[in-house]
Structures are given as C-alpha cells and as structure tokens.
Amino acid sequence: MKKVSSIISLIGVLFVLVISLTLVGAAQAKVIKWRMATSRTPALTPHHEGDLRFAETVNKMSGGSRTPALTPHHEGDLRFAETVNKMSGGRLVITVHPAGELMPAFEVFDGVRKGVIEAGGSWSAYWTGKNTAFDLFCSAGFMMHPADWMTWLYEGGGLQLGQELYGKYGIMYFPFSVLGPESGFRTNKPIKTLDDFKGIKLRTGVLQTIWVLEQVGAKPVRIPGGEIYLALKLGTIDGAEFSVPSTDWSMKFQENTKYWVTPAGWHQVGTVGDLMINMDAWKKLSPDLQAIVENAAMSNMVWTYTKTNWESIAALEKFKAAGIKDSELDAESQEKLQELCIQFMEKEAAKNPDYAKIAKSMVDYLKGFDKVRQMEGRFKSGSLLKKYPEIK
Numbered sequence: 001m002k003k004v005s006s007i008i009s010l011i012g013v014l015f016v017l018v019i020s021l022t023l024v025g026a027a028q029a030k031v032i033k034w035r036m037a038t039s040r041t042p043a044l045t046p047h048h049e050g051d052l053r054f055a056e057t058v059n060k061m062s063g064g065s066r067t068p069a070l071t072p073h074h075e076g077d078l079r080f081a082e083t084v085n086k087m088s089g090g091r092l093v094i095t096v097h098p099a100g101e102l103m104p105a106f107e108v109f110d111g112v113r114k115g116v117i118e119a120g121g122s123w124s125a126y127w128t129g130k131n132t133a134f135d136l137f138c139s140a141g142f143m144m145h146p147a148d149w150m151t152w153l154y155e156g157g158g159l160q161l162g163q164e165l166y167g168k169y170g171i172m173y174f175p176f177s178v179l180g181p182e183s184g185f186r187t188n189k190p191i192k193t194l195d196d197f198k199g200i201k202l203r204t205g206v207l208q209t210i211w212v213l214e215q216v217g218a219k220p221v222r223i224p225g226g227e228i229y230l231a232l233k234l235g236t237i238d239g240a241e242f243s244v245p246s247t248d249w250s251m252k253f254q255e256n257t258k259y260w261v262t263p264a265g266w267h268q269v270g271t272v273g274d275l276m277i278n279m280d281a282w283k284k285l286s287p288d289l290q291a292i293v294e295n296a297a298m299s300n301m302v303w304t305y306t307k308t309n310w311e312s313i314a315a316l317e318k319f320k321a322a323g324i325k326d327s328e329l330d331a332e333s334q335e336k337l338q339e340l341c342i343q344f345m346e347k348e349a350a351k352n353p354d355y356a357k358i359a360k361s362m363v364d365y366l367k368g369f370d371k372v373r374q375m376e377g378r379f380k381s382g383s384l385l386k387k388y389p390e391i392k
Contacts, residue, residue, distance in 0.1 A: 032289070034094045034281065036081060037112075039105035039122035040073045041098070041225040041251065071250045072311065073225075073243065074098055076177045076273070076304040077121050083296040092289050094119065105224035109276065113169050118281040121176065124274045128207040130169070133354035135207040136362065137162050137173075139180070139268035141341030143366060145382030146178045146270040146305050153272075154298070156365045161358050162274075172282040176297035177273035177304040181265025183248050186257040187239030190327040194336060203228055203240035209267045212340045225251065232256035241267065245319065246311035254322040262328045266337055269382070273304070338386075345389040360391040 074096075081094040097117075099105035108120040109127045125138035137158075144152070152158040153175055166173035185191065185202060198217035204210060205222055213220040221237055231237045233256050242251055245264075275297050282290070329337075345363075349356035367388055373380040 031090065032092045032285070034092065034118035035097060035102065036077070036094050036119040036121055037097045037099075037102045037108050037117045038074070038077050038120065039099050039108050039126060039224060040077060041071055041228075072179075072247050072304070072308050073177070073273070075307070076300060079303060080121075080176055080275070080296055080300045083299060084293055087292045087296060088289055092285070092292065096121075099224060099226055105226065109169075109171075112171055112276045112278050115278050115280060118278050120276040122274055122276070123205060123271070125206045131165065131354055132207060132348050132352050133165055133358050135348075136355065136358045137165070137175070137272060137274060139182075139206055139208075139271045140345070140362070141206075141208055141212065141267050142269065142338045142383070143341075143385060144270050144362070146180050147381040148366070148369070149175070149178050149270045149272050150301060151369065152362060152365045157361055158358075158365075161361060165354060165358070166274075166276065167279070170279045172277040172279055174275040174277075174294060174297040175272045176275040176300045178270060178301045179244050179305055179308040180268055180270040182241065182243055182268040182271055183245050183260065184264045184266065185239050185241045185261040186248065186253045186324075187259045187261060187327070188257055189238065190259050190325070191239075191261045191329065192327055192333075193330055194333045200238040201236070203231065203237050203242075204267065206268065208341060208344045209241075211344045212267070212337060215340050216337075229256065243271070244308045244312050245315035246308055249315040249318055254319060254324060258323075258325060259327040260319065260324050262326055263334070266329075266334065267341075342387060342389045346391065349389070349391045356391055359389065363388050363391050 077096045077098075081096050084092055084094050099108075102117060103111050105122070106126055108117075108122050109130070111117045112120040123138045124134040124136075127134040149158075153162070159173075159175070162173045162175070185204075187200070187202070189196070189200065191197060191200075194216045197213065199219065201219045201221055202213060203221050203223055204213065210220040210222065221231075223231060223237075225242055228237075228240050228242060229252055232240060232253075239257060239259075239261075240253070242248055242253075277293070285293070345359055349359050366385065370384050373382065373384055
C-alpha cells in the first residue's frame with residue numbers, strides 16, 4: 001500500500017513539474033520583440049558600427065580623434081525602450097536602431113505603416129509630405145512651450161487628435177519626448193534683421209519655418225540631422241538649426257558655425273517627438289502591455305525635458321568658451337516673423353481640414369490658458385500672443 005502511495009505521489013510531483021515547465025515555456029514563447037527605427041542622428045552615437053565609421057570620417061575632417069558623444073535624442077529613445085523592457089518584465093523587448101541602420105531617417109514613417117518595423121521614433125514635421133497637419137504635432141513658431149504641449153496633449157484633446165491623424169495611416173501615436181525652447185539658427189554670418197536672411201541657405205525641418213524663411217528671402221533646406229555637420233563643413237548650407245544647446249553641442253555646431261541667432265526658439269518654442277507603432281502590432285499587445293508602452297512614453301516626456309534643460313546649462317558655457325557670438329534679431333524682425341508664422345497657420349488651415357481641426361483645438365487652448373498666464377505675470381511659463389491665428 002505504501003508502495004502504491006509513493007508511486008502516486010511521484011506521479012503527482014512529475015505532473016506538477018511538467019505543468020510548471022510547460023507554463024514557463026509558454027511564458028518564454030510569449031516574449032514579444034519589436035524593432036524601433038528612428039530618425040535620430042547616427043553620426044554621433046558610438047553604439048553601432050555604422051555610426052563609428054561615420055564618426056571616424058567626421059573626426060578626420062575636424063582633425064580630431066575623439067569618441068563621438070551620445071546625443072540626447074538617441075538617449076531618450078534608449079531610455080524609452082529600457083523602461084518598457086523593465087516594466088514588462090521582459091515580455092516586450094524593444095531594440096532601438098538609429099537612422100541609417102535599418103532605413104534612412106525620412107523613411108521611418110512608411111517603415112512603420114507597412115509593418116517593416118513595429119515602431120519608430122522621429123519628429124512629425126518630417127511627414128508633412130503626406131499631410132501638412134503632421135507639422136502641428138512637432139512644433140509651432142512663437143507658441144506652444146513644452147508646458148503647453150503637455151497640457152494640451154494630455155488634457156486638451158491633443159493626444160486624441162494625434163491618434164486620429166496617425167490612425168488614418170495605420171499607425172498608433174504617442175508623444176514620447178519634449179524639449180525647448182530650441183537654440184535657433186547657428187550661422188557663419190550675423191543675422192540681426194530680416195534683410196540678413198536674404199540669399200542664405202539654412203537647414204530646418206518644420207514646414208511652417210520653411211515657408212517663413214522663404215517669405216524673408218532665405219533658401220531653406222530640409223535634410224536629416226545626420227547630414228548637417230558635413231553640409232556645414234562643405235559649405236553646401238550657410239547655417240542650420242537642430243535642437244537645444246546640449247544637443248547642438250553634441251552635433252558639433254561649434255566647429256562649423258560662428259554665430260548663434262537669438263532669441264532662441266522663435267521657430268520652435270517647444271518640440272515634440274513622435275512614437276509611431278504599427279497598428280497591427282499594437283492591437284496584438286495585451287491591455288497591460290499597451291498601458292506600459294503608453295506610460296513609458298509619458299514618463300519619457302518628463303525625462304527628456306528635464307535632462308535637456310539641465311545639460312543645456314553646461315552647453316551654453318561651452319559655446320561661449322568656443323567663441324560663438326550672439327547675434328540678436330531686432331524687435332521689428334521678431335514681430336514680423338511672428339506675423340508670418342500666424343499667416344502660415346491660417347493659410348494652411350484654409351486648405352487642409354485636418355490641419356484646421358488640430359490648429360483650432362491648439363489655438364482655443366492657448367486663448368484659454370493665456371488668461372491664466374496673464375494672472376501669473378512674471379512667473380508664467382511660455383509667452384503671451386499679441387494676436388491669435390484665425391482658424392475656422
């Protein structure tokens with residue numbers, strides 16, 4: 001009898017062991033792996049062989065032998081992926097691939113849309129060739145400080161409008177980085193009046209800024225961040241803007257430009273990065289994994305804003321020590337540029353219903369919150385508009 005009982009007990013133990021191993025195997029089989037391609041500059045990040053090859057070229061041209069620095073934008077992408085990986089307990093693993101590793105910077109949107117990759121990180125202004133309304137989820141001249149972006153996106157309906165727009169292309173959208181005001185243009189000639197813009201080639205990425213520069217006689221050029229250094233070095237452009245001071249320092253603007261056109265950020269008071277997820281890949285996630293992705297993206301907004309602010313303190317001093325000179329636009333020029341930014345929004349809203357719907361929501365928010373800003377006086381974040389775009 002004891003022998004029979006022992007056999008039954010052994011069978012029971014074996015059964016439990018088999019079930020446990022089966023469950024472990026099933027859990028391991030359910031690990032989801034995503035590749036996230038980005039539009040971030042690969043030239044200055046030392047994490048990939050291709051980046052190092054490009055960096056070696058840059059260093060030879062500049063007479064140096066330094067290890068390339070990690071750019072804040074790429075750091076933000078890595079931090080987002082790491083957060084998801086940890087929060088999911090390894091059930092969702094995201095690997096980050098900067099521009100050029102899987103595809104060029106301007107092809108990330110289609111890569112996500114077609115399912116070539118599961119996710120992408122970029123700036124929505126790069127997708128204005130598909131719909132000009134994408135410009136509004138990146139930045140806006142003379143308006144939308146980072147604090148405004150977070151308020152409008154998370155409480156003012158901006159996130160829902162973004163998901164509606166991206167959803168038309170089979171993509172789930174989340175904002176996952178914000179910074180600013182940006183540094184502005186860095187050039188090899190001083191720019192203090194609108195006349196100084198005439199004839200010079202300037203790199204920028206936002207459609208609104210491209211149009212504004214054209215109106216004042218400049219020749220705007222849209223190229224990815226990874227091409228700016230060589231374009232400046234070879235003289236194919238006369239100046240460029242890219243990001244905040246800490247990022248611009250990592251981009252080595254100090255080696256190829258002499259002037260910093262201020263006030264910083266008139267063209268991009270706040271800049272938002274877009275997380276794009278293929279809709280089929282998104283729908284395959286369980287609700288808890290979807291929540292992890294969404295909250296990791298939100299936490300990345302805070303992290304990128306605070307980190308770039310902190311690092312810009314040292315970067316400003318570095319630019320000064322490198323001999324970069326301040327070139328301040330006069331008040332009249334600033335007023336005219338603001339008028340042109342508003343004109344562009346009104347013009348585009350009249351042509352594109354998607355643009356109009358989003359712009360109206362944004363302007364309605366600004367009209368409402370500017371009343372709060374007036375009460376805050378000298379302690380306000382962002383700036384008060386003297387005139388608002390008229391969006392019907």
